[in-house]
Amino acid sequence: MATYVMFGTYSPEAIKGISAKRSDEAKALIKKEGGELKAAYALLGDIDLLLIVDLPDPAHVMRAAAALNRLTGIAFASAPALPIEEFDKAMA
Secondary structure (H helix, E strand, O other): OEEEEEEEEOOHHHHHOOOHHHHHHHHHHHHHOOOEEEEEEEOOOOOOEEEEEEEOOHHHHHHHHHHHHHHHOOEEEEEEEOOHHHHHHHHO
16 A cells, blocks of 8 residues: 545536535545545645545556546546655665
8 A cells, every 4th residue: 555645626616516425425435446545635725635545556546536536526636655764765
């Protein structure tokens, strides 16, 4: 399992659908892809939403991002995240 950061940007239509129910559906969708939502944050600025997820591999991240877009109308960009201790070991 690897950690990924997903950056979400709301479309005007996506804003209309904001609800706790939709958030629960998104969490279930990530679980269906074999992952776990570790944290979710609403942001101010160019990025509207930040998700930290554990998923098996990049293919699962791509499927989750596409499925979340279909479900919510939110566009996601994703990046792998490495704990700083692992980063330090890799750079040593």
